[in-house]
Amino acid sequence: VAPEPTNTVEEPLDLIRLSLDERIYVKMRNDRELRGRLHAYDQHLNMILGDVEETVTTVEIDEETYEELYKSTKRNIPMLFVRGDGVVLVAPPLRVG
Amino acid sequence: MSLRKQTPSDFLKQIIGRPVVVKLNSGVDYRGVLACLDGYMNIAIEQTEEYVNGQLKNKYGDAFLRGNNDLMGKSTTRKTLTLYSDGFFSFKMFL
Numbered sequence: 001v002a003p004e005p006t007n008t009v010e011e012p013l014d015l016i017r018l019s020l021d022e023r024i025y026v027k028m029r030n031d032r033e034l035r036g037r038l039h040a041y042d043q044h045l046n047m048i049l050g051d052v053e054e055t056v057t058t059v060e061i062d063e064e065t066y067e068e069l070y071k072s073t074k075r076n077i078p079m080l081f082v083r084g085d086g087v088v089l090v091a092p093p094l095r096v097g
Numbered sequence: 098m099s100l101r102k103q104t105p106s107d108f109l110k111q112i113i114g115r116p117v118v119v120k121l122n123s124g125v126d127y128r129g130v131l132a133c134l135d136g137y138m139n140i141a142i143e144q145t146e147e148y149v150n151g152q153l154k155n156k157y158g159d160a161f162l163r164g165n166n167d168l169m170g171k172s173t174t175r176k177t178l179t180l181y182s183d184g185f186f187s188f189k190m191f192l
Contacts, residue, residue: 012133012141012161025156029123043137045163088121090161091145 016041016090024049026082027089031057035093036080045084052077109134117142119162125149127162138164 019038026034026047036052053076060069112131119127119140129145145160147153 010133011135012139012164013135015132015141015159016161084163087163088123089127089163091156092158 013043019092023093025091025093026087028086029088034082045087047082049080049082050078052080127160129160132159135164140164
């Protein structure tokens with residue numbers, strides 16, 4: 001796809017560029033979420049995130065009651081390379097805007 | 098919306114600004130206003146709401162949904178783009 005001139009409608013990736021050096025929220029496959037500062041990205045959505053909190057969410061189902069128990073595990077990572085093929089969604093962290 | 102013949106890129110420019118639902122094959126729905134779209138089907142939506150079964154999260158501002166970047170033709174996440182157009186018709190794009 002030929003790149004659009006900058007005075008016409010921006011591509012979605014141009015709008016991600018506006019989030020550089022800002023904190024962002026990333027939703028990944030396999031029920032993972034990341035919150036961190038966006039240092040770099042490319043067209044594959046490979047990203048370098050700093051000061052990251054990763055949340056992994058699992059669901060356990062009680063065999064007797066069939067109750068769904070949601071568990072989330074968090075960990076902090078100072079600097080992280082994210083491979084783009086796992087990325088589903090990128091957004092500013094939840095805030096009114 | 099005009100039904101005259103047009104190229105796909107003309108169509109993509111025309112649907113910008115319309116309310117859309119993007120349904121991922123994971124079962125999650127994203128509803129909002131289509132901000133922009135590119136040739137790889139990366140999508141930017143404004144005023145996005147995320148629905149998993151019931152309503153899960155509200156995302157305000159822009160949300161970027163990753164398109165199909167796999168050049169071997171396999172879709173990383175299959176998406177259905179549903180457009181609601183003026184009450185005359187709705188149609189779905191399978192991405």
